[in-house]
Amino acid sequence: MRQLFAPGADALFRLALLTAAACLAALPVVGAGLMRSSYVTGVGVAPAQPVPFSHKHHSGELAIDCRYCHTSVETQATAGIPPTHTCMTCHGQIWSGSDMLAPVRASYARDEPLHWTRLNKLPGYVYYNHAVHVQNGIGCSTCHGNVTEMQLTYRANAFEMSFCLDCHRNPEKYVRPKDEILTMTWSPPANQAEIGPELVRQYHIRGGERLTECAICHR
């Protein structure tokens, strides 16, 4: 034994150093990517529900108004999940023998609500009010996506703070006229730059500076 290390040791050692450096550099990239992946955010993932309810069929093909089921969206903080009674107004008459709807009938018979798996959840320290947004030019599809295309309902956006802030910083880019609120296919028109500020003024939205104050959402 002449030397402490064999000639190949250098290649190995340098490879190990480079690997360590690469891992170190990759750590934040992988971490940031993971936190944005649908594995963590749940975007695009339709969880199992007691009944495979289709927004595409009901609100798309049959064109039932959103507010028929989500009754409190214009007046209260939460949009509201319909009680079984709402389902049974129709399904007491049609598809009344369907196996698929058996859980609905059972819920109705036992007078016990269906246990839907919640999709859109905000942390407890975030104050959110549906009525305020819907009454002031923010349409359903801005946050929930085009539900009329969803066979099974999934989360359309990760409700992370940056998502909220995009709009709160520049509300004029997202506000719509009153009659477009429920339009699921709405996208900013070509002249949004002109009508946006005008709408902001009409809705009495006080602009990005006010909307990005901490206490607007964290009360």
Place this chain on the structure above:
Amino acid sequence: MSGTVTPLPARPGLLAAQADFASIGRAVAGGPDRTRARPWWIAFAGACGLLAVFAAALFWLLLNGVGVWDNNNPVVWALDIVAYDWWIGIACGALLVSTTLRLTGAPWRSAIDRVAETATVLAAAAAALYPIIHLGRPWVFYWTLPYPNTLALWPQFRSPLVWDAVDIVSFLGLASSIWYLGLLPDLAALRDRAFEAALAELRAADAGRGRRRRTTLLRAQAYGILALGWRGAVVHWERWLLATRTLAVLGLILVVSLQTGASVMLAGSVLPGWHDTLLPVTFLIGSLLSGVGVTAALTVLVRRALALEALITERHLAALGRLMLVLGLASAYCYATEIFASLLHGDAFDRAVVVRRLAGAHAWAFWTIVACALLPVQLFWLRAARRSGPAVALVGILVAVGSFADHFMLLIVTLSHDFLPSSAHSYAAGAWGVATLAGSVGLFLALLLIGLRTLPMVSIVETRRLAEAHPQGPAAGEAAPREPETAPAPLWGVTAEFASARDLAAAMRTVGSLGARREAYGPVPMPEAAEILGQPAGHIPLFALAAALAGAAAFMAMCLYAVGIDYVFDIGGRPRLSWQSFVVPSVSFGMLCGALATVLALLVENRLPRLNHPAFNIPDFTRATQDRFFLAFEARDDRFDAERIERALLSLRGPRALMIRRVPR
């Protein structure tokens, strides 16, 4: 100066008369073996006990929150910040001593610079825990760093919390760089010593005596990997000197920025007692005093535990004692000035703070400073006290205690009673706060004891440089050169072994290059040989400067962009581009970038790590990190003529080669 011996001053009592290169290496590298005694185990058990207390305190803290420390409102900064400031003060002070002595070239630094740098790293590690654990939710500590998040948020760069996070990361990075770079040649010495032991074991096993143990070789290889294949070539040494000095400058800037920054941070508040214009200087001197105190205590410990009385002499202790005395007097001046200035022209609240410091509920803190820091150092007016190990160690520890009381007084007395009597609230440290502090001391001690057992606690290189500058006793014997060995081709080169750097340089001058590429290897920097071979280009300081400027500018730009453009946020009407509040973290980050660039430039320019190199084929090359200097003529082309080189080396007059050898590829 070939052939003649320049008279040099005798050793100024900084090194035992009989110490030479080999004995220095043996004394330091063999130190760890002497720590296997019972006292080490007792001390280690004690430190581990404190660590267990730490674990319990942290568990309780995570379970219940920072309320367990009895922090209250208005005393929101209590033992946690006091302990953080104390630890970082010790770290800054120790680093300041080590860097200043390196830059001024004080010969006596050899004994203390490793101890001071180790104290720096360990104290910074203990300090680094506090910014994390004093958060309400420690598990999201990374929120204080700018990272790509999904909140569209930046850390609040105007907040000292973010300063602390950036400062401590930078300080740890820089201090570890200084510590590791200084350690690099020493690790090579340990590697070669362990390799010699492994080879001896191998020979004994071949001869049928004893058996081969795998661990001996593994130990050598572990040191070898840590030493990154350091082989002590002339240019490597020159770049190493340049890099260590560059790091020292960066460290100096960082320490001054941190300590003055801490005082400015206090002055940025409205509370009374934190606005004296002398405060930045007071902070620096207080930090230096505590750093020197801890360094002195550890130096005495190392001297005693490793029996290094020959290398750490009474002169070293006396120098530390004098330093403590001077700093203690300077500190006393600062306290007196602050009190005097407050009484003379401070407002009523300032004067009230002075009165509360001297006679209030926490007056014990002030009187602890007087009794533990300001008075005991006066002992060092006496020559006998300066030269006594126990006295120096005891006063060093007392000074550190006094420094803790200083940080306590500064924060708690002001916070517990500001302007309104209604908002005054007393504070008493809770048991869990004290347990956390004791635990952090345990962390420091446990790491120190492990270091004591595995690493050279006195810089071998610096001590050898001291021994070389002040030679003693008879010169190495005039050994006749042995005949060159004939080795089978292909040849890597011809090497000659010398007893000293001066012999080697003289031989280089006499022989010339003879058509070969020359390289010299040795256990210390060889300035004469470097002159002959040509100094390496001094790129390293330029790289460091560029990286430091770029890092600081980038950090400042990031802060300005974050608070002034990306997320404008009105806090109490502060200006949009308040650049002043970003200076401290920008400087810290710049120094970290400079340090990393220095280390990287040193390694890249020296083509390290290189674990396997033809130079390691030179017989007895393990002594190149001990007491021998090797001159190598490397075969580069057809002009290489081994016989001619050997003849020239054999016919040397004056200092002669001890051994001439052909080295295979």
